[in-house]
Amino acid sequence: MEAANSLLDAAAVGDLVLLDPLTEESLLHTLQERFHRGDIYTYIGNVVISVNPYRSLPIYTPEKVQEYHNCNFFAVKPHIYAIADDAYRSLRDRDRDQCILITGESGAGKTEASKLVMSYVAAVCSKGEEVDKVKEQLLQSNPVLEAFGNAKTVRNDNSSRFGKYMDVEFDFKGEPLGGVISNYLLEKSRIVRHVKGERNFHIFYQLLAGGSVKQLQHLKLRQDCRHYSYLNRESSGLPGMDDAANFHATQDAMRIIGFSPAEVMALLEVTAVVLKLGNVQLSSSYQASGMEACSIAEPQELQEICELIGLDPSRLERALCSRTVKARDEMVLTTLSVPQGYYGRDALAKNIYSRLFDWLVNRINASIQVKPGKQRKVMGVLDIYGFEIFQDNSFEQFIINYCNEKLQQIFILMTLKEEQEEYVREGIQWTPVEFFDNSIICNLIENSKCGILAMLDEECLRPGVVNEDTFLTKLNQLFATHKHYESKETQNARRIMDASLPPQCFRIHHYAGKVTYNVMGFIEKNNDLLFRDLSQAMWAAQHALLRSLFPEGDPQKVSLKLPPTAGFQFKASVATLMKNLYSKNPNYIRCIKPNETKTAMLFTPELVLAQIRYLGLMENVRVRRAGYAFRQLYGPFLERYKMLSPQTWPRWAGSDRDGAEVLLAELAFPPEELAFGHTKIFIRSPRTLFDLERQRQERVVQLATLIQKMFRGWRCRMHYQRMRKSQIIISAWFRGHMQKNKYKQMKRSALIIQAHVRGWKVRRAYRRYFRAGASARLANFIYRRLVQKFLVSLGRNLPSLVVTDRTWPPAPYKFLADANQELRSIFYHWKCKKYREQLTPQRRALLQAKLCASELFKDKKTLYSKSLQQPFQGEYLGLTQNPKYQKLHAVAKDKLVMADTVRKVNRASGKTVPRLLLLTTEHLVLADPKAAQPKTVLSLGDIRSVSVTRFSDGFLALHLKETSTGGAKGDFLLVSDHLIELITRLHQTLMDTTAQALPLHITDQFSTRFQKGDVAVTVVESAKVDSNVPVCKKRGSHKMEVLVH
Ligand SMILES: Nc1ncnc2c1ncn2[C@@H]1O[C@H](COP(=O)(O)OP(=O)(O)O)[C@@H](O)[C@H]1O
């Protein structure tokens, strides 16, 4: 609660309402104390007092903005942001239009304050492209208006020389939509004249200092200020103000607002024209009639002006130096004197500039205005020129001070008088507080019958000699006894000696002090006349902007009616402004100027005390202390806070007042905090209100949560119910669908079963009663038919009777395969039998021998396959034919089985010798071929066994039984060309005679028995030897090798 404590700080309370004791001294002391601490803001309730520090303070940072955003007004350090926030929230949340009234003397910080408020509101309201653009445009209107409407005065280097009221418009969400700017009475006398030490409007200096060479050339301007008489021909720079940079800022701002480059150029052209008009010099000349007349002294400047605005120089010259006067329905051109000429020139410059300024405001408004039709809330910020007291005060000061007087009146009415009256009206117990009511002064000035402004207008319109003297005399008569009016004459009447009041003046006791006004120039300024010739000349120019500023110059629209006076216009616009302000909720910022010298942190107590007095701060505090901080009609109050009590929420049945009472009773605030008026509830301290507001906010959050909760619950329930319904529908359909499918399937199955059963039953019955066994017979028939067909076709297609042909047609049906095979074999056997039967006995014997050979040798000896082709001839020698073999023939006669030539292997050397071999049914005879004498005769019974090789040679070993007679020499080794036949016949013969098979060894190694012992014979395969002729080689006494191929 650091901030709250700062409000209650004993030495320097933040809210003067808490001041104790309440005296002027303590109030002044508090302000001074706070000022020295750097706390320039102080409250009186919700009125902010701001003391100008004249130096930049670190309290306007974005962090500060955040700190004050949605803050509790009385819980934070006093700050202008707090009041801006309060106003903005009240606008957004309570839907109340707001106005922020910033008052104070010139240089007290009003313009700065208004900018701070605007920038704060811009910073806290929501963001977005569109919104940012609007904000930027609204903020950028400031530099433009300041360039054209502000000037340095003795009191303020950047003094606003016009009044400004800006309505910022928001939508229901509090987002800025746009705005409207109204301007009041630009101090145009400054264009042509200003006090030494002051300056003309900033724009002139900015343009000369910051305009590019090209721009200045185009505008026909020189950079040097001293060249221009309206700029007072003195050095113009201001410390801390960079005119050139400001000019760029102004141009940027215009661009952002939406000025086109052409518009900016036109604007600068007109500005240049005003500046140059000041340099148009007039000189006196004498006409032929001897009358004094004026003429242009040096045509150069006039020439340039006319080039800029597209006008004939002679036309402007004529308008400046002469005047058309209407005399008896006749227009007469009269020449002007030099002072008259200058008067006309200056009036033209002033008019052009002030109209240009109005155009500028309208142009800005065109950019920032809100499209019609949108509902909006308004926050008005009023920054009007402050109360001014100069050495020499003229019509402008009179008007300015009148305006301030009106603002003070609003303040008094709203905060003091109205408040007190309201207490009385509402029947609240109340001790009235004395305060100064300035309506008497306002009345003195603005009374439409006998106010000073009315008198002035009367003087201006009156025919005859019109001057300020008659005007002053009239005032003196009317207000001779007025408490707030003084002049030399009234003083004299009261016998008061006052050297400070010169004769040509009157003095008004304003709420803020006495101001002495010099009446000189009042009438002229009030009339604000511009010779018609000049406005017509301007209208005739080709420059579109300038032309549009002088619509009355159009000869078609000549009106004889005098335009309303400046005073009248101002009074009317002030009245509109007041009406506007009254309709809004006011927020006050009262600016105080701590010293006259613009010195940083200097506090001049006397000066501040005077302001405290005239601002009525003491009374303000008193009323505030006695009164109630907040009031509201029972209805809206109950509506806003009814949610704080279960009795009033959600609806209260009784009257609003009863509701409010019940509600507040329940919240148990101290009784002195509340007062119940006839129609309104009054709450004494802001703290209570904030407490109420805080509770409401908490409750609103709870209620929002409740609504959210209910809504979410409802939504979920609905959703659930819909889902449930849908689920039921879907499952019903699905189940139905399933059952239907199942039923269909069952039905189909039942039908199939039924059909089968029926079929079966019928077939059973059918079988019993009709054609029983028909199928078997049918099958049998078909079977037999097939067999028949098969056999017939077989019979037709029998294969040839060649025994080697083993082909046979395949079975046409599988069931006939076995039979077919059987038939095939039968047929084959039959075919063979047939073949055998037609053979001759010789052929048969031969074939038998072949068969036997096959049994003995097939797949055992290579030679066999070669022997297949050779028929067994048996008799190779030709025993019968050759007489040489007579003897042998005799031996073998009748019993000869085979006769051939063989080679006998010498048992000792292995060499072979030819021998004749005869095989008979009983013997085997070897004979010498030359002598044809048998050498060896072996009985077949002596042959033990025969050994042959596996190869294709004709080698054989004839093993003899040991006991045999012929075996004395041992086994015989022979080589025969017909080995197969030889052995086969030997075998057959043995079989025939002894019924014993010949023991035959087909081997590679065997042993033979020779006379000298056993010899191991090894058959060796060798490529060297001839295929049929084996070579025997003796290897030692017991080994022999037979090389075969
Ligand atoms: N809050 C402030 N902080 C710092 N300087 C300020 C502040 N308010 C005013 N000033 C200074 O005072 C000068 C005059 O203020 P301004 O607002 O122009 O006065 P007014 O509009 O009342 O005539 C400004 O130029 C500025 O230097």
Ligand SMILES: [Mg+2]
């Ligand atoms: Mg100002």
